[in-house]
Amino acid sequence: MGDREVDQQLVERAQRGDKKAFELLVAKYQRKINRLLSRFIRDSAEIDDVAQEAFIKAYRALPSFRGDSAFYTWLYRIAVNTAKNYLVAAGRRAPTSTQFDSDEAESFEDGHQLRHMNTPEAELMSKQIAATVNETMQELPEELRTAIMLREIEGLSYEDISEAMNCPIGTVRSRIFRARETIADRIRPLLGTGKDKRW
Amino acid sequence: MERMSALMDGELEDHEIAGELASIKDDPRREAKWAAYHLIGDVLRGENVIADDFTVRMHVKLSDEPTVLAPRRWMRRTTRRVVLPLAASLCGAAVVAWLALSNNTILSPQDSPVGPAWVATSPPTEQIADLPASEVMSEYLMAHQQFSPSTVRQGVVPYVRTVSTGNGSR
Numbered sequence: 140m141g142d143r144e145v146d147q148q149l150v151e152r153a154q155r156g157d158k159k160a161f162e163l164l165v166a167k168y169q170r171k172i173n174r175l176l177s178r179f180i181r182d183s184a185e186i187d188d189v190a191q192e193a194f195i196k197a198y199r200a201l202p203s204f205r206g207d208s209a210f211y212t213w214l215y216r217i218a219v220n221t222a223k224n225y226l227v228a229a230g231r232r233a234p235t236s237t238q239f240d241s242d243e244a245e246s247f248e249d250g251h252q253l254r255h256m257n258t259p260e261a262e263l264m265s266k267q268i269a270a271t272v273n274e275t276m277q278e279l280p281e282e283l284r285t286a287i288m289l290r291e292i293e294g295l296s297y298e299d300i301s302e303a304m305n306c307p308i309g310t311v312r313s314r315i316f317r318a319r320e321t322i323a324d325r326i327r328p329l330l331g332t333g334k335d336k337r338w
Numbered sequence: 339m340e341r342m343s344a345l346m347d348g349e350l351e352d353h354e355i356a357g358e359l360a361s362i363k364d365d366p367r368r369e370a371k372w373a374a375y376h377l378i379g380d381v382l383r384g385e386n387v388i389a390d391d392f393t394v395r396m397h398v399k400l401s402d403e404p405t406v407l408a409p410r411r412w413m414r415r416t417t418r419r420v421v422l423p424l425a426a427s428l429c430g431a432a433v434v435a436w437l438a439l440s441n442n443t444i445l446s447p448q449d450s451p452v453g454p455a456w457v458a459t460s461p462p463t464e465q466i467a468d469l470p471a472s473e474v475m476s477e478y479l480m481a482h483q484q485f486s487p488s489t490v491r492q493g494v495v496p497y498v499r500t501v502s503t504g505n506g507s508r
Contacts, residue, residue, distance in 0.1 A: 141348040148355050154408035158400050159363035165396050166373040170380045170387070177386075187392065195399055202408035265387040272381040290347060291382045297349045316343040323374045330374070 146210040154201050161201070165194055168211060172218050179222060189225050193218040268329050275325045279318055282306075286314035339371055346375055 146167075152160035172193060176186045197217045204213055276284055282304065289295045289303060297315075301308045344350045345358050362368045373393060381387060 143348075144352075145345060145348055145355065148359060152359065154406065156405045156407050157363070158403075158405065159369075160359070162393065162397060162400060163359075163363065163369070163372055165400075166369075166393050167376050169392050169396075170377075170385045173392075174385055190392070191396060191399060194396055195403065198400060198403060198406060201406045204408075268377075268387045269381050272378060276382070288382070291379045297344075297347065312340065312344050312349065315347070316340040319343055319375050319378055320339065322378050323371065326374070326378070330377075 143209050147206055150201065150204060150206070150210055153198070154204070161198055164210065168214060169194075171211070172214065175215065175218055176222050179226070185225075189222050190218070192225070193221040196221055264329060268326050271326050271329060272322055275322045279321060283314050283318040283321070286311055287318035290315050339368070342368060342372060343375060346372070346379075 146164065149160045149164050153164070169190065172190050173186055176189050176193075177183075180186050180189060193214070197214050200217065204210070276287075279287075285304060286300060289300045290297075295303065297308045297311045300311045300315075304311065341350060341354065341358050342362060345355065345362075350358060362372055377387065
């Protein structure tokens with residue numbers, strides 16, 4: 140099974156009334172949606188509001204999601220439409236449909252960044268988290284660093300990584316997990332009061 | 339947690355997914371790790387980190403939302419992929435079998451829907467063909483037998499009869 144199937148499982152649970160399942164999807168896609176919205180909304184507070192609205196719209200529309208497309212593709216369209224409506228309501232120019240084509244959704248990987256963070260403190264915290272992740276990556280044993288980079292940056296499957304690193308798939312799984320655990324432990328003190336701090 | 343890490347990567351077996359997802363959403367510690375692992379992946383891919391409590395605010399907002407309940411689809415997609423082609427194949431085979439059997443079945447009087455009407459109620463009587471009396475008529479029929487409608491479907495049989503009849507008439 141792949142990433143799409145995991146999302147589909149979470150969607151089906153949410154469709155059966157499991158809000159937690161939808162929150163797991165929010166945790167997974169919030170940054171991607173924020174980055175998407177930052178392409179045509181400058182203020183980060185506004186981006187946050189529109190992102191929340193988009194997620195709520197998606198939640199309300201869950202009964203109509205039938206899995207014909209990937210969940211993120213569907214969410215992407217909702218986010219773009221929410222942003223367009225927001226900009227029109229605010230009397231600003233909305234992006235044209237050609238600027239944000241749904242075909243772009245799956246491959247939307249360019250390096251647009253949020254232009255402004257909410258506060259200087261939040262911006263500082265964000266930079267610290269990124270720096271800590273990068274520092275910890277450099278300190279990881281070579282085999283753990285390579286495994287997680289091949290997975291997270293190159294997007295390789297465990298099977299492909301096992302071939303590239305000449306080791307069993309079980310070892311790949313273990314290395315990626317250990318890398319994540321090490322980095323997670325290091326960034327934990329930096330995280331806010333959110334759910335991602337409670338372990 | 340290692341299983342959750344594999345789940346995130348879409349590398350868990352199908353039968354393991356449901357249990358793992360249930361354990362994540364029932365355990366705040368695992369849920370926090372789920373969020374943190376995704377955060378790490380996003381940072382490594384160059385995403386900007388949202389350092390505020392977006393997920394907490396979303397949780398509050400979602401709590402205010404009425405729970406959605408989508409009607410269950412009558413069959414899961416994976417089931418449809420297997421069951422529908424199988425059902426179509428079985429239906430096709432059944433139609434072919436039915437056609438083949440219905441063409442070859444010889445109905446007994448008991449099997450026939452109009453059976454009782456077909457059953458003879460009196461002992462069979464000997465039927466003697468009402469042969470034409472005159473030799474001229476016989477020759478006429480022999481000469482025109484090839485135009486009989488029955489020859490169309492019987493192939494060479496009329497020809498064989500003609501020859502044998504011809505032999506008999508000599």
